[in-house]
Amino acid sequence: MKIKFSNPNIFNEDLNLVKNIIKSGWLAHGKYTLLFENEIKKFTKAKYCCLVSSCTAGLHLSCIASGFKKGDEVIVPAMTHTATAHAVEYTGAKVVFADNHNFTGNLNLKSIKKKITNKTRGLIVVHMSGIPCEMTEIVNFCKKKNIIIIEDCAHALGTFHKKKHVGNFGVTGSFSFYPTKQITTGEGGAVVTNDLKFYKKIKKLKGFGIDKDIKDRKKQGEYDVKDLGYNYRMTDFQAALGYKQIKKYKNNLKIRKKIAKRYIKNLQNLKGVVFEPFSNNNSYFVFQIFCQKRDFILKEFKKLGIGVSVHYSTPINRMSYYKNKYKINLKDYVNSDLYSKTNISLPVYPKLKNFEIDFICKTLIKLTRNEK
Numbered sequence: 001m002k003i004k005f006s007n008p009n010i011f012n013e014d015l016n017l018v019k020n021i022i023k024s025g026w027l028a029h030g031k032y033t034l035l036f037e038n039e040i041k042k043f044t045k046a047k048y049c050c051l052v053s054s055c056t057a058g059l060h061l062s063c064i065a066s067g068f069k070k071g072d073e074v075i076v077p078a079m080t081h082t083a084t085a086h087a088v089e090y091t092g093a094k095v096v097f098a099d100n101h102n103f104t105g106n107l108n109l110k111s112i113k114k115k116i117t118n119k120t121r122g123l124i125v126v127h128m129s130g131i132p133c134e135m136t137e138i139v140n141f142c143k144k145k146n147i148i149i150i151e152d153c154a155h156a157l158g159t160f161h162k163k164k165h166v167g168n169f170g171v172t173g174s175f176s177f178y179p180t181k182q183i184t185t186g187e188g189g190a191v192v193t194n195d196l197k198f199y200k201k202i203k204k205l206k207g208f209g210i211d212k213d214i215k216d217r218k219k220q221g222e223y224d225v226k227d228l229g230y231n232y233r234m235t236d237f238q239a240a241l242g243y244k245q246i247k248k249y250k251n252n253l254k255i256r257k258k259i260a261k262r263y264i265k266n267l268q269n270l271k272g273v274v275f276e277p278f279s280n281n282n283s284y285f286v287f288q289i290f291c292q293k294r295d296f297i298l299k300e301f302k303k304l305g306i307g308v309s310v311h312y313s314t315p316i317n318r319m320s321y322y323k324n325k326y327k328i329n330l331k332d333y334v335n336s337d338l339y340s341k342t343n344i345s346l347p348v349y350p351k352l353k354n355f356e357i358d359f360i361c362k363t364l365i366k367l368t369r370n371e372k
């Protein structure tokens, strides 16, 4: 049996739409960018949304719009994708790594407080594997300290904290539509915000810093550039693909939660494997488990054709670029180290069948009991 780690929720009608857009020749600046942005706003209840070429681009523009610069310090989790730290690093600000909470992988207030100095300007929280960070505590603390919060929501479309969608707690929230994510546009991302100033700035910077949209230009090709912008836009056929998937996402999310419940039921009494209890707030990007025999299990799963992943196997503070540049004291990161050595991401997607989930679980049970 071969089980994929991810399998996008894309159907023939979606492919036909993409084909028609490509055939039309109107591949960028089309109507699907707006339509997809509107659906993201509806789903997250954020006031503004900007599609971008990746979550990394969204985080980068969020850091620029926050004014991070050389001399500032911005706290990021040690346990995350390198994109979170890179976004800060591009601005010249100093990346300061905080240790994560055991098992959720998220930052918590205790770990953040340890890294605060009088240079701390910002904080990027990551809602790891779709589990929300404790945003009430974090927001209250950061307000008092005047620290800007940016949310990395790469794993978190459909994740809520106290009935509010993540991405609405910081100045911005950036989502990823990479192929393994809950919805995909190939490469792609979106930034949501409730602050008009941030929206305007990000919208301008994602298109070279050009001051006028095509529709607002009096004469063709006439515009000014007052800022150093980027080309971080998404094409219209990608936006159409995302639009079709987000329309079906409520149902997708329900299925993701059912899959998580099935994993939990199958694995609940298994010694040597731990995981978070079920939560309706979690969007289950993956089903994250932790086991001491992680590397052995990964090897055996590979032999059997079971697609699983690791998020992540090296904390960012241990990556050569950051370790060498910042001369980091590696002893400070006990939880991230443990997390990186023990985590396995089990697949979660609507096309995953019950018998496949049961096969993954049965195999895991056998392997943790040393049976082959």
Ligand SMILES: Cc1ncc(COP(=O)(O)O)c(C=O)c1O
Pocket: 054, 055, 056, 057, 080, 081, 083, 084, 126, 152, 154, 155, 175, 176, 177, 178, 188, 189
């Ligand atoms: C936590 C986190 N942040 C940011 C990113 C970057 O996303 P993208 O590939 O859309 O740039 C990823 C990628 O998977 C991620 O896992």
